[in-house]
Amino acid sequence: MDVRMRGFKERMRVDEALKLYFEKANLKKLDSEKVDLLNAYNRVLSQDIVAKYDVPHFDRSAVDGYAVKAENTFGASTTNPILLKVVGSIDIGEKPDFEIKDGVAAKIATGAPIPKGANAVVMLEYTNDLGDYVEILSAISPFKNVSRKGEDVKAGEVVLSKGEILQPQDIGILASLGIKEVEVAKIPRIAVLTTGNELIEDYGELDVGKIINSNSPMICAAIREIGCIPTSLGIAKDNPEVIETKIEEGLKVADAVVVTGGTSVGEKDYVAVVVKKLGSLIVHGVSMKPGMPTGLGVVDNKPILLLPGFPMAALLSFYTFMPKIVERLLDVEVLGKKGEVVKAVTKRRIPSSSGIRTFARVIYKDGFIEPLRTSGSGVLTSMIKANGLVIIEEDKEGIEEGEEVEVVLTRHLVRLL
Amino acid sequence: MDVRMRGFKERMRVDEALKLYFEKANLKKLDSEKVDLLNAYNRVLSQDIVAKYDVPHFDRSAVDGYAVKAENTFGASTTNPILLKVVGSIDIGEKPDFEIKDGVAAKIATGAPIPKGANAVVMLEYTNDLGDYVEILSAISPFKNVSRKGEDVKAGEVVLSKGEILQPQDIGILASLGIKEVEVAKIPRIAVLTTGNELIEDYGELDVGKIINSNSPMICAAIREIGCIPTSLGIAKDNPEVIETKIEEGLKVADAVVVTGGTSVGEKDYVAVVVKKLGSLIVHGVSMKPGMPTGLGVVDNKPILLLPGFPMAALLSFYTFMPKIVERLLDVEVLGKKGEVVKAVTKRRIPSSSGIRTFARVIYKDGFIEPLRTSGSGVLTSMIKANGLVIIEEDKEGIEEGEEVEVVLTRHLVRLL
Numbered sequence: 026m027d028v029r030m031r032g033f034k035e036r037m038r039v040d041e042a043l044k045l046y047f048e049k050a051n052l053k054k055l056d057s058e059k060v061d062l063l064n065a066y067n068r069v070l071s072q073d074i075v076a077k078y079d080v081p082h083f084d085r086s087a088v089d090g091y092a093v094k095a096e097n098t099f100g101a102s103t104t105n106p107i108l109l110k111v112v113g114s115i116d117i118g119e120k121p122d123f124e125i126k127d128g129v130a131a132k133i134a135t136g137a138p139i140p141k142g143a144n145a146v147v148m149l150e151y152t153n154d155l156g157d158y159v160e161i162l163s164a165i166s167p168f169k170n171v172s173r174k175g176e177d178v179k180a181g182e183v184v185l186s187k188g189e190i191l192q193p194q195d196i197g198i199l200a201s202l203g204i205k206e207v208e209v210a211k212i213p214r215i216a217v218l219t220t221g222n223e224l225i226e227d228y229g230e231l232d233v234g235k236i237i238n239s240n241s242p243m244i245c246a247a248i249r250e251i252g253c254i255p256t257s258l259g260i261a262k263d264n265p266e267v268i269e270t271k272i273e274e275g276l277k278v279a280d281a282v283v284v285t286g287g288t289s290v291g292e293k294d295y296v297a298v299v300v301k302k303l304g305s306l307i308v309h310g311v312s313m314k315p316g317m318p319t320g321l322g323v324v325d326n327k328p329i330l331l332l333p334g335f336p337m338a339a340l341l342s343f344y345t346f347m348p349k350i351v352e353r354l355l356d357v358e359v360l361g362k363k364g365e366v367v368k369a370v371t372k373r374r375i376p377s378s379s380g381i382r383t384f385a386r387v388i389y390k391d392g393f394i395e396p397l398r399t400s401g402s403g404v405l406t407s408m409i410k411a412n413g414l415v416i417i418e419e420d421k422e423g424i425e426e427g428e429e430v431e432v433v434l435t436r437h438l439v440r441l442l
Numbered sequence: 443m444d445v446r447m448r449g450f451k452e453r454m455r456v457d458e459a460l461k462l463y464f465e466k467a468n469l470k471k472l473d474s475e476k477v478d479l480l481n482a483y484n485r486v487l488s489q490d491i492v493a494k495y496d497v498p499h500f501d502r503s504a505v506d507g508y509a510v511k512a513e514n515t516f517g518a519s520t521t522n523p524i525l526l527k528v529v530g531s532i533d534i535g536e537k538p539d540f541e542i543k544d545g546v547a548a549k550i551a552t553g554a555p556i557p558k559g560a561n562a563v564v565m566l567e568y569t570n571d572l573g574d575y576v577e578i579l580s581a582i583s584p585f586k587n588v589s590r591k592g593e594d595v596k597a598g599e600v601v602l603s604k605g606e607i608l609q610p611q612d613i614g615i616l617a618s619l620g621i622k623e624v625e626v627a628k629i630p631r632i633a634v635l636t637t638g639n640e641l642i643e644d645y646g647e648l649d650v651g652k653i654i655n656s657n658s659p660m661i662c663a664a665i666r667e668i669g670c671i672p673t674s675l676g677i678a679k680d681n682p683e684v685i686e687t688k689i690e691e692g693l694k695v696a697d698a699v700v701v702t703g704g705t706s707v708g709e710k711d712y713v714a715v716v717v718k719k720l721g722s723l724i725v726h727g728v729s730m731k732p733g734m735p736t737g738l739g740v741v742d743n744k745p746i747l748l749l750p751g752f753p754m755a756a757l758l759s760f761y762t763f764m765p766k767i768v769e770r771l772l773d774v775e776v777l778g779k780k781g782e783v784v785k786a787v788t789k790r791r792i793p794s795s796s797g798i799r800t801f802a803r804v805i806y807k808d809g810f811i812e813p814l815r816t817s818g819s820g821v822l823t824s825m826i827k828a829n830g831l832v833i834i835e836e837d838k839e840g841i842e843e844g845e846e847v848e849v850v851l852t853r854h855l856v857r858l859l
Contacts, residue, residue, distance in 0.1 A: 038836055039799050066663035083650045089708070116710075118640030120651040136640055138651045193667060197660030197753045201653070203645045223535030223553055228620045233500045234537040234555045236618070243614030246483035250610060291506075293533075312836060313799040336614050337825050341801045364779075382456050382730040384758045408754050419455055419729060 036310040036317060043349055046321045049307050053326040054356045055211045055280060062199055065191050067252060068209035069355045074185040076202050079175035080406075084139040086115075088170045091130040091152055091159055092143035095167040106153065106160035115140060130159055139171055146170035177406050178202070184409060188357040188441045194408035195436075210355045215248045215347075216275030217241050218258040220268060220287040220296060221334060226260065240285040240339050244332070247340060248283075251348050263287055265295040272299060276327055280354055283343065286334030289318040296320070300329050316342035328354075353442065361389075361438035367413075369394045369432045375424040377417040385424075386411035389432050412436050453727040453734060460766055463738045466724050470743035471773045472628045472697060479616055482608050484669060485626035486772045491602040493619050496592035497823075501556040503532075505587045508547040508569055508576055509560035512584040523570065523577035532557060547576055556588055563587035594823050595619070601826060605774040605858045611825035612853075627772045632665045632764075633692030634658050635675040637685060637704040637713060638751060643677065657702040657756050661749070664757060665700075668765050680704055682712040689716060693744055697771055700760065703751030706735040713737070717746055733759035745771075770859065778806075778855035784830075786811045786849045792841040794834040802841075803828035806849050829853050 037045070057071035086092065093109060101107040114132040115121045125131060125142035133139070133146055144167045153160035178184055184202065185195055191209070199207065217240075224238040238260050245255035258275050261267045268287070275282035287296040288309075297320055300306045304324030309331070311319045315338035320331030328350045332339040352358050361367065369389055375396045377383035386407050387394040394415065397407045413432040417424060424430055454462070474488035503509065510526060518524040526547040532538045534553040542548060542559035550556070550563055561584045570577035595601055601619065602612055608626070616624065634657075641655040655677050662672035675692050678684045685704070692699035704713040705726075714737055717723045721741030726748075728736045732755035737748030745767045749756040769775050778784065786806055792813045794800035803824045804811040811832065814824045830849040834841060841847055 038797070062659045063662060066666050078645070078648060081653075082648045116639065118638065118651055118653075120649070136653070191663075193660045193663035194753075194757060196663040197656040197757070199656075200659045201656035201753075203654055205644075221535065222533065227622075228495070231495060231499050232537070234535055236498075236535075236553070237620055239614040239618035242479045242617045243610045245480060246608075246610035246613040249483050312797055313801065314794070315801065336618075337611075337803070340611060340614070340825070341831075345799075362781075364781075378731070380455070380729055381453075384730065384732065386754070408757070414758075 036312045037308055038312050039345060042308040042311050042321060043346070046307050047353060049305075050321070050323040050328065051326055052323065052328055052350070052353050055213060055354050057208045058211050059206045059208055061206050062196055062204070065196055065199070065207050065209060066193065068191050068207075068212075069357055070185055070187055070189045070191060070207060071210050072208040073183045073187050074199065074202075074204065074207065076178045076180050076182045076184050078203060079180050080178040080201060081172055081174055081176065084174050085172050086133045086135055086137050086139060086146045086170060087172045088146055088148045089135050090133060090146045090148045090170065091161070092125060092133040092140055092146050093130045093161065093165075094125060094127060094143060095145035095165055095169065097127060098145070098147060098161050098164045101161045101164045103162045106162050108155075108158050108160055111157055111159050113140075130161070144168060144171070184406070188439050190357070190359075190363075190437045190439060192363065192436050198406070198409050213253040213281060213351050213354050214256060214279040215253050215281045215283060216256045216258050216279035217244045217248070218261055218268070218271050218275060218282065218284045220261045220263060220284060222263050222293075224260045240332075240334070240336055243336060243340060244283055244285065244343060247343050247347075251351060253351060263293040263295060265299055268295050269299045269303065272303060272324070272329065276324055279327075281328045281330065281350060283330045283332060283347070285332040285339045288320050288331040288333060296331055300324065300331065304329070306331075311342075313342070313345065316345065319346065321346065356442050357439050358442055359437050359439055361434050363434050363437050365434045366431050367434065368392075368429055369413075370427060370429050371396065371415075371424050372426065374426045375415060375417065377421065377423045379422045380419050382419050383417040385415040385417060386435075387413045387415055387432060389413040389434065389438075394430070394432055412438060453729045454725055455729050456762060459725040459728050459738060460763070463724050464770060466722075467738070467740040467745065468743055469740065469745055469767070469770050472630060472771050474625045475628050476623050477626055478623050479613055479621070482613055482616070482624050482626060483610065485608050485624075485629075486774055487602060487604055487606045487608060487624060488627050489625040490600045490604050491616065491619075491621065491624065493595045493597050493599045493601050495620060496597050497595040497618060498589055498591055498593065501591050502589050503550045503552055503554050503556060503563045503587060504589045505563055505565045506552050507550060507563045507565040507587060508578070509542055509550045509557055509563050510547045510578070510582075511542060511544060511560060512562035512582055512586065514544060515562070515564060515578050515581045518578045518581045520579045523579050525572075525575050525577055528574055528576050530557070547578070561585060561588070601823070605856050607774070607776075607854045607856060609780065609853050615823070615826050630670040630698060630768050630771050631673060631696040632670050632698045632700060633673045633675050633696035634661045634665070635678055635685070635688050635692060635699065635701045637678045637680060637701060639680050639710075641677045657749075657751070657753055660753060660757060661700055661702065661760060664760050664764075668768060670768060680710040680712060682716050685712050686716045686720065689720065689741070689746065693741055696744075698745045698747065698767060700747045700749060700764070702749040702756045705737050705748040705750055713748055717741065717748065721746070723748075728759070730759070730762065733762065736763065738763065773859050774856045775859055776854050776856055778851050780851050780854050782851045783848050784851065785809070785846055786830075787844060787846050788813060788832070788841050789843065791843045792832060792834065794838065794840050796839045797836050799836050800834040802832040802834060803852075804830045804832055804849060806830040806851065806855075811847070811849055829855060
């Protein structure tokens, strides 16, 4: 056992330490703020997002073809084509000013609005262009090849819930709903204080006995890594008054404070003493190696994380505790991380063609996946309903029902705390 | 088959497309720039880092105890203590001004410099404080409990190599070496152009036929996600002159250009035509679903990625190709991602104590791990030599040689291109 560990009589297991801490600490949740969409990536939603419009907000063609009254195609086949007069052409982005009556059709592009009177689109493949007329070679039913108003999203529908961590696909759907700003949790600011009489910021000449403060830039980088904003409070000598002043300075400018060094129970380990004086130190000494002299305190409902002075121990303890503390500040627990690969059994067959790499959007839950029925790649909501992707390689033809596959999470799996 | 896919006679597999593209594209590598340590997190080193100093730069005590001449302790035991006169006390950060001669000792703290004449430290546990004298209860050999000058890093040693993606532990070691600035690859800037006559930036009133440009904010967010800087070029109508002007604008301000929509082979799909005019379109049509109308072009040695207009297809194609293209710009291939969990067999036993969560630093390679012999958590280089962590839970006692374990990668595994 390391000499510096003496005095930690009651070391707590990591899980117990976190449980006790969150039971007792009563941490203040972060406020929210409005940000525009361009700054919303990876932020935690603090509101439900309700669609103001239907998506699509007009009936539109899902294919290139001819807009018709479906009834006019009944009986059509390659051997018995039906002739319709072409009254116009509608491109994507255009608004048709004519009406489709019996016996007529209009050429239409994918995504273009269905003209008044029409209720279906015959794909180009099943037509024969004769100039002013078109031959219809196949009968279709009403609404065939039409993406209907509100098919993707209905006005009033909740499309994204509080706690969701916004990913590019969410930004896409928000934009398409005409939403320019969202209410999200503020980014946590974390102040870093390093303590130790031996620490200096720079080697003038190589002073024997002195050590450059490497913990501060290291922990600041780790704070960035977990998506927070670091502030360095510099170095405090092993002096309780100085440490107290610095911690109070940190509490003013940040939502959490990290202190490295001086966290043990030796003569000059003043950090614990100061935290106890300012607030409370709920955990002191954790059964982890390295990282035993870790402490979890709270002052003014803000968390104070006491890290050992040894760099490796400080970093590992930071990673063990700070992300969990940040989740509390953001009021959301991350159960699965975007990009993580999990194994799951598919509840339904997922088709794919040999030679084509297929990206199947799925809903993952508790070890199972439900593939989303996606009619075309334009269906926006498949992007936000899905939380995973099954990538079917070129040499495989589909995934059978009951087969176990690897699922890449396409969003963080979260639950509100 | 989607109507919009017609015309892609020779669709290429994803891997083939990338291979052909990188063979032919001759992409320009990004320049490097100097950044200070606080901005170096996650940046790609474009120089080897050579230590200017030894670390530690003085012999220091690894424990709390008494600095002695080891020879003076020979024969000492609990039943036969040896008495030494205490001539001083050295705390961490202090520089001793006395010398240890035969028959004397000095109290010393962990991390404090070994005084002249001493060559070992007896741990407090094996001593008995008598005020002006100390009883030594155990014999020790020379250099016992001394972290020797240069033990961690020797001056002149390469501590981090070109291509390394800087993690918090690296920032820590750079700081401790007195390095304040590093040369890193510039952050790639990627310009985004969306095309389509139907696109608008905002709903005034809900215009039938019009669609809000959701691809641009979505792809900009995805660009942030992969660590690059996005610039939006706005919307281009389906007009080759406008598209050409916008792409040229993008090439001026960015290191790569992404274009969404108009990438197919239909009447109004001008993007491919424009890219062919400006430079070359090496790949057009990929065997992936969604995402078939993807194209990979190059103009002035800068990459142009042509994405389909459908949001989901655009995003999946972006993720499939852009990270690989960015690696080329940065001149480094990522073989494994930090945070990824891989399985590996340990070549040596890794000890741990029951009831303590143990974080063992390991070197992972080709399915095997080599645990690092770490004498104490202060050994800085274990942080940068290690590329993985084995977390041994509290209820387990060590990992046996040959056992398969899960390894969390603590840095990106990279190789220079």
